[in-house]
Structure formats: structure tokens, C-alpha cells
Amino acid sequence: MKRYFLAAAAAVFVLMMTSVTRAGDAKRYAVAVLPAPVLNTPDFPGIFGGRDGSALRTDRQGQIRELEFIALPGTVFVVHETVRNGSSVVHRVTTDDYPYPSATGYFVDDRFVRLTDEEPPPRSRTLPSRDEIIIRLLAARGSRYVWGGNVRAGVSAMVDFFHPPGRLPAETNRRWRLQGLDCSGLLYEATNGVTPRNTSELTGFGRGVPIAGLSVEAIRRRLEPLDLIAWKGHVIIVLDRERTIESRLGPVPGVRDGVVVRPLGEVLAELMTGRTPSDRFRDAYGQGEKTFVVRRWYE
Template sequence: MRGLKKIMLSIATDPIPVFNTPEFPNYFKEKGEFIPLDNQGLMRCLETILLPGMSFDPREALPKNILKIKTPNYSGKELYIHGEFLPNSSSKKQLINLPSVDKICKTLKKLIGTPYLWGGNYPEGIAKISKIYPPNANLSSLDPKIQNIWQLKGVDCSGLLYYATGGYTPRNTADLVKYKKGLKIKNLKKEGILSLLQPLDLITWKGHVIIVIDKETCIESTPEKGVNSRRLFERIEEVLKTRKPVNKNPSDKSFVIRRWHSESFYASVIRCAQQSCCIL
């Protein structure tokens, strides 16, 4: 292990931002003009944020106090953190307990108005980043979008759910599309889909997830609006204009609905027994 003392599996004591390039220190300087934004205004070098209690393995020390890591909490091959986030004291890995449907929904609704951040799953942000890499001007004087990015403040669509469940659910939509149980929605119209939905069902495809709150409401995080709630029937109407419902393996032009929370699942078992509706 080049330039790094042998360290056993580390446990995060604070939120730890994880990047997909060791070059990320080059972006946080001057007044934000070096932050690489794509045509959607997103900085895509942030992969995820490890929550307190999550484990990771420091693999290699790189220049500028950068560590290459591995973690069972995220599947990316190239993952890097700043060495300042390496815990100074030992801690125990925390068992992730799934909150109740009601508690998750309350957390989701409290996050309405939170800005969108690619790779973000810690809405209040990581103040330590702006202390490690202070801008050349008062942070509050910078463009609001740059302020949020510099502090890593916000959540993306799957990060919204990940935070609300305390890291219980998969971090990316590529995993959410096959998570737990899929509803049989192939060839159903809007009314048929609406009749099946329960709180915390996921309307999802690779690249996005919409979370059902109740029969009337859904919530999501989008680059344009951040975390926002919508009328459920209107959002399903929009989705059906460009995507078709399928039972599994959604393509670029389809979507699935996954039921994953144990409370919702057991309720659906009773309902299926009464109405003979099926879950995959």
C-alpha cells in the first residue's frame, strides 16, 4: 500500500464525500470557475456521501492528501476521499435500521425545496469541504449554485430516498430498478397503475426515481426544481407520454414500479389475497 500505513476497515464518524477522480481538489479553488459543469449545470465528479457509521477501506495514498478507497456501501471502482475525512478515533459500524413508512415520508416532505446535487445524499451539505478548500472570496458572495456545489449541499433523486432511509436503500437507480418486488404494470393505463400504488412505491428507470407519498402525492429531486412534490396522477400522465410500463428490466423508453418497504409489502399481501393482484 503505497505511502499509507496499514489501516483496518475504517468507520465514518462524519459524512464523507466520495469522488470519482483524484483531481477533485483542482475544482475547489478561486471563485468556482474551475468547477466542471456539464450542459445541465451539474458537477458529476461527486459519487456519493458516506453516512456516519458506514465502513470503508483506505487502499492507496495519493498526492494532495487524497486516499483511494473501497466501500461496501457503493459499487464504484474509482473512489477517492480527502485524507482530512479519515476518522481520528475508532468507531463501530452502525446497523442500519429501516425507519417506518410514516417516518420516511415525513423526512421526504421536510426536504422539499432542497437543491439538486448530482451525487448528493446529505442535504445540509459538508461544511468541511469549504474549510479544506476555501474560495478566494466570501462563500456567500458567490453564485447560489456554486455555493451549493462548494458545500456539496443537496440531493439527487436516489440520494433523496437514500438519506430518508438512513442509507438502507440502494444508492443508485441502476440498483433501484431491480430492488425488492416489482408490480405487474405491463400494458396498464394511468387508472390501473394508480389503483396499485402505495406509500413509498418507486416509479423508476435507470436514471431517475419518483417516490410515492400517498394516493395523491409523489416526490422527486430534479436538476430543474430540486426536491419537489407533485400530484401523483399528473406525474404518471407525464411519464406515460414518453415511457411505457413494464414489469421488469426497463429500457430507455420504459419504467417499472418497485415495492420495497416491509410495511407496504405486507399490506399488499393482504390486498392481493382479497383482490388477486400479483407482485413479482
């Protein structure tokens, strides 16, 4: 709760220091022309550069918590207002590709989008075959964990648009480019952005596989490729009845984090030491905190 309060306070402060143009009654739209980072603050320059132009605002785990997701090219936004701060121009937006509530709003830099007064067609969504999705998932193995990341190659335009002075250290350069994936971002990239971008929605995506009261082995026998082992905050993807893949955040930046393939039995056994298998994830009033579900979405 404290993090959201601080984020909201920071966003209010930035807005006080800027000029804001509201869209008015007529709707305005923006379409992503590049992979477009979407933040929960308009302060892009403060995060990517800071006062000296070379600082990157991260938490103690090396993550940019202001990053919500990276909109894929073709993503359509509704523009609610435009925020100008010096040379920085960002738009406060909403999009059906990320339909989640926000205390501060969502913002995209003007250079990643084109503006239009006419409503554009929605982003094209083509779901790859099951085998192709698995190939893409495995190709991401070894990628680093990035909070809000769903483009494992990163966004090269970040160092062009927010150009740091001098040469960045390799690790800072990777983070600046947002190179890596979070847990739901791993699946989002592999499916061309067809699947939900948030674990809170993945816990109800597709149909539930009954697992309540079952043992590790009994659950393992019920699982099929691309089933999701999910709870609010994390998702693990089943590759087959022997393996899973996930992107997880380690306790120390670069240590035991990123995309890994693990034995399915080991994952289930570890999970069931702290969580109970359930047929439905109940999130109201924290009732889902110590449970997990399996969702089958690829039929």
C-alpha cells in the same frame, strides 16, 4: 461514453503528478467521521478551488459530475492506496455502501475519515417507520438538485477543508457545500442510508408491482406509499395515491430543478407519453431504455 473516457484520462494525469502509496497485502480500512464526499477522481483541490482557490469545477448545468455520493458517518471503506499531491492526501477506496463498478476508482479525502488496521463494524442501519420516512421526504421539499448529493444540509466542512479566499457568492457557496439532493439521494437520506444509492439498483430493489399493459388510473390504484417508480437514471417516490415526490435536474441551473411534490396521476400520464409500464426492467443492451417499473420495498 465520452464523459467516462475524459474522467479516466483526467484521473490518470493527476496520478502521474502525485506520489502513490499502495496498501500492500495487509488490508487497511477507513471509517467516515463526517459526511464524506466520495469522488471518482483524486483531484479534490482541482475541483474545489482550482488554480486561484475560488473556482468550482462544474458542468453547464452547474453540477459536479465527479461527485459519486456522500458517505454517511460510520461508513467503512477498504483503502487500496493513498495519493499525495502537495498538501492533499486522498485514499482510493471501495465500500459496500456503494458497490458499483468504476473506470477510475473512488476517492475520499483523508480529513473526512480515520484510518485503522482492524476491520471496523459496518455502519449502523436503522430503517425509520413509513410515516417518519414520508415526513423526512416532505421536509426536503424545495431543496436544490445536486448530482451525487444525499445530505440536503450539505457538508459544511467543505469550506473549511478547501477554504476559498474571500467571500463566495451565495450560489457558489451552496454548491461548494454540496447542499442538495439527487433523485436516489432524496430516498437515501430519508431512510438513513438503508436503500440503494443508485437507480440502476433501485430498478430491482424490493419486489415488482405488476403494471404491464395497465392504464394510468389502473396503475394509480395499485400503488402504495413509498413505492418506487423507477428506471435507470431516475426514481420517483410515491407518497400516497394522490402525490409523488422526486428530485429532478432542470434544463437550467436553479430553474425547475430540485425536490418537488407532484400529482401522481399527472406524473404517470406524463411518463407514459415516452415510456411503457413494465413488470421487469431489462437493462441488457439498452432494452430497458423506454420502460419503467414499480418496486415495492417497504412492506
